[in-house]
Amino acid sequence: xxTPAPRAPALPARARLAFAAAVALPAxxxxxxxxxxxxxxxGLDLALEALVVDAVAFGFWGLGRVGxxxxxxxxxxxxxxxxxxxxxxxxxxxxxxxxxxxxxxILGEQASAEARAELTASLCLDAPLLTQYDDCFWDTVLDGxxxxxxxxTPQPVIDLIVEAFPATAELALAxxxxxxxxxxxxxxxxxxxxxxxxxxxxxxxxxxxxxxPAFWLGPMLILAFTVHLDWLPNPARTDRPIAxxxxxxxxxxxxxxxxxxxxVRSSLLEVLGDEYVVTARAKGLPEWLIxxxxxxxxxxxxxxxxxxxxxxxxxxxxxxxxKVFARPGVGTLLLDAIQQRDYPTVQGTVxxxxxxxxxxxxxxxxxxxxxxxxxxxxx
Amino acid sequence: MTGARARLVRRLPYWAGGALLLLLLVAxxxxxxxxxxxxxxxxxxxxxxxPSAQHWLGTDENGVDLLSLIVWGARVAAMxxxxxxxxxxxxxxxxxxxxxxxxxxxxxxxxxIIDVLMAFPxxxxxxxxxxxxxxxxxxxxxFALSVTGWAGYARxxxxxxxxxxxxxxxxxxxxxxxxxxxxIARHLLPNVMTPVIxxxxxxxxxxxxxxxxxxxxxxxxxxxxxxxxxxxxxxRYFLVSExxxxxxxxxxxxxxxxxxxxxxALRDRWDPRRxxx
Numbered sequence: 001x002x003t004p005a006p007r008a009p010a011l012p013a014r015a016r017l018a019f020a021a022a023v024a025l026p027a028x029x030x031x032x033x034x035x036x037x038x039x040x041x042x043g044l045d046l047a048l049e050a051l052v053v054d055a056v057a058f059g060f061w062g063l064g065r066v067g068x069x070x071x072x073x074x075x076x077x078x079x080x081x082x083x084x085x086x087x088x089x090x091x092x093x094x095x096x097x098x099x100x101x102x103x104x105x106i107l108g109e110q111a112s113a114e115a116r117a118e119l120t121a122s123l124c125l126d127a128p129l130l131t132q133y134d135d136c137f138w139d140t141v142l143d144g145x146x147x148x149x150x151x152x153t154p155q156p157v158i159d160l161i162v163e164a165f166p167a168t169a170e171l172a173l174a175x176x177x178x179x180x181x182x183x184x185x186x187x188x189x190x191x192x193x194x195x196x197x198x199x200x201x202x203x204x205x206x207x208x209x210x211x212x213p214a215f216w217l218g219p220m221l222i223l224a225f226t227v228h229l230d231w232l233p234n235p236a237r238t239d240r241p242i243a244x245x246x247x248x249x250x251x252x253x254x255x256x257x258x259x260x261x262x263x264v265r266s267s268l269l270e271v272l273g274d275e276y277v278v279t280a281r282a283k284g285l286p287e288w289l290i291x292x293x294x295x296x297x298x299x300x301x302x303x304x305x306x307x308x309x310x311x312x313x314x315x316x317x318x319x320x321x322x323k324v325f326a327r328p329g330v331g332t333l334l335l336d337a338i339q340q341r342d343y344p345t346v347q348g349t350v351x352x353x354x355x356x357x358x359x360x361x362x363x364x365x366x367x368x369x370x371x372x373x374x375x376x377x378x379x
Numbered sequence: 380m381t382g383a384r385a386r387l388v389r390r391l392p393y394w395a396g397g398a399l400l401l402l403l404l405v406a407x408x409x410x411x412x413x414x415x416x417x418x419x420x421x422x423x424x425x426x427x428x429x430p431s432a433q434h435w436l437g438t439d440e441n442g443v444d445l446l447s448l449i450v451w452g453a454r455v456a457a458m459x460x461x462x463x464x465x466x467x468x469x470x471x472x473x474x475x476x477x478x479x480x481x482x483x484x485x486x487x488x489x490x491x492i493i494d495v496l497m498a499f500p501x502x503x504x505x506x507x508x509x510x511x512x513x514x515x516x517x518x519x520x521x522f523a524l525s526v527t528g529w530a531g532y533a534r535x536x537x538x539x540x541x542x543x544x545x546x547x548x549x550x551x552x553x554x555x556x557x558x559x560x561x562x563i564a565r566h567l568l569p570n571v572m573t574p575v576i577x578x579x580x581x582x583x584x585x586x587x588x589x590x591x592x593x594x595x596x597x598x599x600x601x602x603x604x605x606x607x608x609x610x611x612x613x614x615r616y617f618l619v620s621e622x623x624x625x626x627x628x629x630x631x632x633x634x635x636x637x638x639x640x641x642x643x644a645l646r647d648r649w650d651p652r653r654x655x656x
Binding site: 014208210324334335 | 487
């Protein structure tokens with residue numbers, strides 16, 4: 001990031017902000033608690049927890065200072081702390097600040113006063129906001145349960161997620177595999193045969209692929225391959241799990257493969273014109289060796305980043321795909337919870353999807369730096 | 380290929396995209412006059428009818444003409460597409476320009492907020508916002524999609540302004556005593572509009588897709604025909620009436636494809652790195 005400073009301050013803006021944030025983090029709940037006596041205990045609790053967060057962030061910084069962590073990693077880890085804190089607060093706030101009373105939504109407006117009071121208490125909506133944030137949000141995150149489902153037989157939300165996760169992971173992995181096995185050869189061909197019909201077909205596919213939503217492609221694939229051609233079993237059948245995964249994986253993978261094809265093509269085109277490729281060619285290396293040793297190694301680096309960034313699209317795409325094919329999974333869990341106004345489950349599921357998304361982005365960044373040493377030097 | 384023909388072929392996506400976008404707008408504005416049948420009157424004797432001379436695209440499970448529903452759906456698509464982009468772009472451009480021009484603490488705080496928003500899959504937050512809204516309206520959907528949507532514009536404009544603010548014409552304006560807001564409005568914003576317009580074009584397509592997705596999940600605007608909701612209903616009957624699943628999706632694909640073509644054409648036209656045009 002370029003930071004042209006008009007006059008040189010004693011500390012760079014980023015360091016001053018980091019310091020201010022580290023002070024504000026415990027100070028805000030403490031002050032809030034002081035102003036609202038009913039929430040004093042929660043304020044203290046949160047302030048202590050904030051100090052732990054501060055300690056973790058400063059720990060990363062310290063490890064960087066003594067040279068145990070590379071500087072780029074320290075920056076990523078500290079920003080991971082900020083992002084996770086911000087994202088989780090966003091989830092908490094979205095559920096509380098959105099218009100509409102959840103108690104009304106669940107019970108309807110004719111419900112008795114006792115039923116309303118009981119529900120308000122069990123949803124933890126009767127406490128001051130700060131207490132809600134502490135007891136009903138962070139404590140459930142910290143004890144690993146993510147709260148209890150709003151149900152006749154309440155159970156920890158995390159159990160439901162763990163139960164639903166394998167199906168979604170299977171779908172996401174299969175979708176990624178589909179997209180890579182389409183995008184790599186297609187992007188490669190398009191770049192090598194630039195401005196021919198191969199290239200035009202590939203770019204046309206890429207254009208169409210991003211415009212076709214999964215919730216249309218899915219039914220169309222079922223119509224084509226299950227109903228009319230009868231090549232594949234009904235995806236709802238559980239006795240042939242691999243065959244039943246084909247259409248959902250295609251549905252999920254197509255949009256991603258379209259984006260990746262573009263990326264592979266343009267990245268290859270850039271590298272193909274580089275001087276070291278010209279040199280390799282001038283040395284008389286065979287074309288395939290140039291391609292494997294020089295071109296692909298460099299061209300695929302940005303593709304990895306895109307793959308990481310698109311992981312979120314894959315997760316949210318899985319929600320839609322699961323609905324299209326009536327598959328179990330985290331997406332189905334989320335949609336069912338929304339239908340039943342089961343707020344703890346909604347909150348927990350969204351929180352976990354967001355966290356895994358952030359974590360994958362961090363991993364991508366780290367992987368990127370490992371593969372491409374140039375990244376470690378800048379910033 | 381002669382020069383004129385080559386130019387025509389090159390400009391084909393531009394015209395095709397523009398025409399499809401125009402078609403969307405015409406359908407959106409003219410829905411009450413263009414739709415051949417009313418969409419609020421059920422005709423249960425004529426439900427799930429296949430496409431015919433009377434009902435070009437067939438009827439749905441309530442006997443409502445599908446073509447009319449799709450024409451009305453264009454209105455929701457256009458409102459969400461333009462509304463979301465309008466809100467996101469105006470907030471994003473303003474904050475991005477301020478952040479880039481003034482720098483310092485404002486910039487740092489804003490960039491960290493944007494980091495958080497961009498670290499969140501946008502559609503997920505939209506799902507969350509809609510999930511707690513009872514009877515969501517079109518405005519609620521626009522709001523839900525804009526919560527994270529403005530961040531991209533802010534980051535784009537900030538980057539542009541950072542590189543522009545040290546240029547001689549800005550320094551000259553500053554030397555002449557122009558105020559910050561004046562320089563931003565008169566000298567910087569006109570120079571960053573090109574990439575913003577390109578991004579906004581793609582943004583319209585993205586918002587239309589997102590709205591259709593939300594509606595398909597049952598989280599779209601209440602009480603108005605939306606393409607995504609039509610697909611959701613159509614998916615329940617698509618084994619008996621394929622047209623219900625095919626046509627609303629076709630409307631989405633054509634609209635999004637058209638807008639993306641236009642966005643690509645605009646980007647190519649304005650990209651200084653491209654030698655042609």
